[in-house]
Amino acid sequence: MSTKTCIVLIITFLCVIVQYNVTYAKRILVIANFPSYSHQISYRNLWLELHRHGHEMVVITTNPLKNSSLTNYREIDLQYFYNGFPEYRSLRFSSVTQASLHIPLLEVENNIWIAAHTMNREVFKNSEVKKLYAPDSNEHFDAVIVAQGSTASMNAFAYRFNAPLIGISSLDVYNHLRYTFGSLLLPSHISNWQVNTPNEKNMSFWRRLVNFYEVWNQMYIWANEHSAVEDAIVKEYLGQDLPYIDDITRNMSIYLVNRHPALSYSVPEQPNVIFYHGFHIAKVPDALPKNVKQFLDNATEGFIYVSLGTNVKWEELPNNTFEAFVEAFSAVPHKIIWKLNPDLLPKKFENILALNWLPQQSILAHPNIKLFIYQGGLQSTEEAIYYGVPLVGLPVIWDQIYQVQNIIRLGVGVRLSLNNLSKKNIETSIYEVINNDRYKDRMKHLSKVFKDSPYDSLQNAIQWIEYVIRQNGTPFLRNNLCDEPWHQRYDWDIIGFLSIVLFIIFVTCIWILFQIFLLHLWILTKYLR
Numbered sequence: 471m472s473t474k475t476c477i478v479l480i481i482t483f484l485c486v487i488v489q490y491n492v493t494y495a496k497r498i499l500v501i502a503n504f505p506s507y508s509h510q511i512s513y514r515n516l517w518l519e520l521h522r523h524g525h526e527m528v529v530i531t532t533n534p535l536k537n538s539s540l541t542n543y544r545e546i547d548l549q550y551f552y553n554g555f556p557e558y559r560s561l562r563f564s565s566v567t568q569a570s571l572h573i574p575l576l577e578v579e580n581n582i583w584i585a586a587h588t589m590n591r592e593v594f595k596n597s598e599v600k601k602l603y604a605p606d607s608n609e610h611f612d613a614v615i616v617a618q619g620s621t622a623s624m625n626a627f628a629y630r631f632n633a634p635l636i637g638i639s640s641l642d643v644y645n646h647l648r649y650t651f652g653s654l655l656l657p658s659h660i661s662n663w664q665v666n667t668p669n670e671k672n673m674s675f676w677r678r679l680v681n682f683y684e685v686w687n688q689m690y691i692w693a694n695e696h697s698a699v700e701d702a703i704v705k706e707y708l709g710q711d712l713p714y715i716d717d718i719t720r721n722m723s724i725y726l727v728n729r730h731p732a733l734s735y736s737v738p739e740q741p742n743v744i745f746y747h748g749f750h751i752a753k754v755p756d757a758l759p760k761n762v763k764q765f766l767d768n769a770t771e772g773f774i775y776v777s778l779g780t781n782v783k784w785e786e787l788p789n790n791t792f793e794a795f796v797e798a799f800s801a802v803p804h805k806i807i808w809k810l811n812p813d814l815l816p817k818k819f820e821n822i823l824a825l826n827w828l829p830q831q832s833i834l835a836h837p838n839i840k841l842f843i844y845q846g847g848l849q850s851t852e853e854a855i856y857y858g859v860p861l862v863g864l865p866v867i868w869d870q871i872y873q874v875q876n877i878i879r880l881g882v883g884v885r886l887s888l889n890n891l892s893k894k895n896i897e898t899s900i901y902e903v904i905n906n907d908r909y910k911d912r913m914k915h916l917s918k919v920f921k922d923s924p925y926d927s928l929q930n931a932i933q934w935i936e937y938v939i940r941q942n943g944t945p946f947l948r949n950n951l952c953d954e955p956w957h958q959r960y961d962w963d964i965i966g967f968l969s970i971v972l973f974i975i976f977v978t979c980i981w982i983l984f985q986i987f988l989l990h991l992w993i994l995t996k997y998l999r
Contacts, residue, residue, distance in 0.1 A: 496612035496613065496939050497526045497610060497611050498526070498527055498528070498612060498613045498614075498615060498935075499528050499530075499602075499611040499613070499627060499631065500527060500529040500530065500614075500615045500616075501614070501616045501627060502529070502531050502532070502616075503530060503548055503551065503589060503590065503593050503617070503621065503624065504617065504619060504620075504621065505532040505548075505551040505552045506532075506780070506781055508640075508781075508847050508849045508850070509617070509640040510533040511750045512728060512749050512849050513640065513749065514533075514535070514749075514750065515749045515928060516638075516726075516749055516928065516932075517529055517543075519928055519929075519932055520932060520935065521540065521542070521543050523932060523936070526543075527543045527544065528544045528546070528602070528611070529543070529545050529546070530548060530593065530596075530599060531545060531546070532548045532549055532552065534546075534547045546598045546599060548593070548596065551589055551592070579688060579868075582620050582868070583696045583699075586619070586621065587700070590620075590621060590622075590700065590703055591623075591703050591706075593624065594707040595707075603627065603630050603631075609631065611633045612633055612939050613633050613634050613636055613935065613939050614628040614631060614633045614634070615636045616628070616635065617637075617638055617639070617640070618637040618638065618647060619644060622696075622697060622700040622715050622716075622719060623700040623703045623715060625715065625719045625722070626704040626708055626712060626715060628718065629712055629718050630708055630712075634938050634941075634942060634943035635722045635723060635943075636722070636724055636725075636938060637722050637725040637726065638725070638727075639725070639728060640848065640849065641869060642663055642728070642729055643725070643727050643739060643743065644664070645662070645688060645689065646688070646692045646693075647719070649689050649692075649693070649956070650716055650719050650720055650952065651725075651740040651948075651949050651952050652740065652949045652953070653738070653739055653740040653949060654737070655685065655686075655689070657681055657685030658673070658678035658681045658685075659735075659737070660673070660735060661734065661737045662681065662685065663872040663873075664685065664688065664869075671879075693716075697715065697716055701714055701716075721945065722742065723938040723943045723944040723945075724742045724743075724744050724935075724938055725740070725742055726744050726931055726934070727739075727743055727744070727745055727746070728745075728746060728747060728848065729745050729747065730747040730748075730852070730920060731745070733747075733855070733880070733916075733920070734876070740949040741947045741948070742944065742947035742948065744930070744931065746927045746928070746930070747852065748856060748927060749927070750849060750853075751831065751852065751853055752831055755832040755835045756831075758832050758836070761823075762807065762823070765805065765823045766805070766807065766833070766836050766838055768805075769804070769805040771803055771804050771805070772804055772805075772838050773805040773836075773838055773839060773840065774799075774802070774804050774805070774839075774840055774900065775828075775833050775839060775841070775842045775843070775859075776795075776807070776808040776809065776842075777808075777830060777842075777843075777844055777845075777850070778844065778845040778866065779844070779847045779850060782867065784810055784811075785814060787866070788888065789888060791888060794891050794892055794895075794896060796815065796816065798893045798900070799819070799821070799822055800819050801893070802821075802897060802900055804821070804840060804841075804904075805821050805822075806819075806821055806822045806823070807825075807828065808822060808823065809824075809825065809830075810826075812824040830850070834853055834854060834856075834857040834859050840904050841859070841860055841861070841862060841900060841903055841904055842854050842859045842860070842861050843862045843863075843864065844861065844863060844864070845863070845864055845865060845867075845870050846865040846869075846870030846873040846877075848873055851873055851876075854913075855882070855916050855917055855920050856917060856920055856921065857917065858910075858913050859913065860882055860883055860909040860910055860913050861877050861883030861903070862884055862885075862886060862900065863877055863878075863883055863886065864885075864886045864887075864888070866888065880912070880916060881908065881909070881912040882909055882912050883903060883909065884899050884902055
């Protein structure tokens with residue numbers, strides 16, 4: 471082969487590669503504006519993997535990577551959301567209070583929505599975001615991915631850029647989205663995590679009735695109050711000619727939802743729901759800091775890891791909770807590694823290492839670990855299951871009560887309650903889980919199931935996202951029931967009609983029987999005369 475021919479072939483080959491990359495590489499906008507680190511990290515590997523696939527990313531986030539080595543990866547920093555709004559700070563406090571005073575979940579969810587309205591509006595007001603959606607902006611996106619929850623107004627960015635809308639959730643499917651999509655609501659079923667009373671098997675009729683009322687009350691308030699506020703926010707910043715925000719949301723192409731079938735109940739969902747799990751779990755955990763490694767390596771009796779995540783502060787917990795844990799930890803024969811400000815401890819304890827920040831996955835992967843005491847966060851639950859570590863749950867806010875109730879159902883842990891907490895209760899729970907092999911054995915089995923998947927969850931999500939982009943949206947996955955009024959979706963009009971008919975028939979029968987009785991009475995009276 472001549473030199474000229476080789477050069478022509480090489481140039482042709484390079485042109486094909488360049489053309490393929492230009493054609494295939496897409497521009498994706500990501501919006502994840504809720505200030506919660508645990509939820510943000512569950513998405514982060516997805517953004518990075520999309521970037522590795524050659525896509526240009528614009529990520530609006532409260533937890534930016536700030537990695538200057540990433541090209542075609544732009545971040546709009548919303549980190550100030552963590553302390554910039556009194557609504558969010560009061561939300562955190564009221565959630566902790568709710569855990570101890572039994573404030574109804576409906577009130578907590580209302581507080582979340584109120585705080586979210588403020589934060590969603592602040593996204594539109596952000597100067598960098600304004601440049602994206604300005605009328606004279608030349609920005610173009612091939613897909614818009616929005617972290618769902620109390621973020622309905624963010625879905626309007628997909629309409630603004632005429633791009634397919636892709637939803638993602640670090641929790642399970644939200645009820646208001648099931649309602650919007652025309653999916654089946656199971657208000658009193660054990661699978662429903664958005665209820666005030668923790669669901670359990672063989673619930674009493676009264677508990678099911680309460681849950682039924684609360685869920686439909688949530689839907690009513692969301693549809694008639696919060697949805698209207700979110701729509702008003704959109705109209706204020708993107709113009710009055712946009713469709714109603716619920717109509718935009720209904721056109722979501724796919725909805726990526728964090729749920730592993732082994733950890734939850736299988737319930738029917740809308741056709742566009744794609745499940746994933748464990749995005750944030752590292753295949754190889756980072757190396758432990760030297761002082762932490764030495765402390766854990768020397769834990770010959772094993773150690774207990776304690777963390778309430780990033781949203782719960784030990785000093786804000788009621789009922790002398792912190793003091794009870796200090797007393798219990800100082801008395802157990804195990805080393806304690808505690809995610810805690812060391813200054814909060816009344817004195818130095820030989821068996822307690824407290825640090826403001828700890829590499830959680832690296833600690834859970836350590837062979838000497840015996841137990842993880844945590845707040846019931848879903849991401850922490852997934853990590854504990856992945857590494858096979860039994861649990862003691864102390865639920866504090868929102869979905870954590872349901873998650874801890876679920877680990878009890880799965881047989882991998884026990885629960886502590888803020889309302890009935892003492893040194894004795896804490897010690898009893900610790901010894902129960904550590905000394906009873908059934909928790910560890912069950913967790914090992916669950917860990918094996920969690921890790922053994924017929925496909926890679928992350929790559930499956932990538933393929934679905936790229937499929938949506940190639941198709942420029944997937945309206946054929948849309949549930950047509952969402953176009954029906956709520957009373958038609960659930961046949962409530964038919965049930966109501968049949969109930970009225972049966973009632974009329976019943977009343978008519980009673981009336982006829984009464985008339986027959988009166989007739990017989992009249993005949994009998996006449997005969998006796």
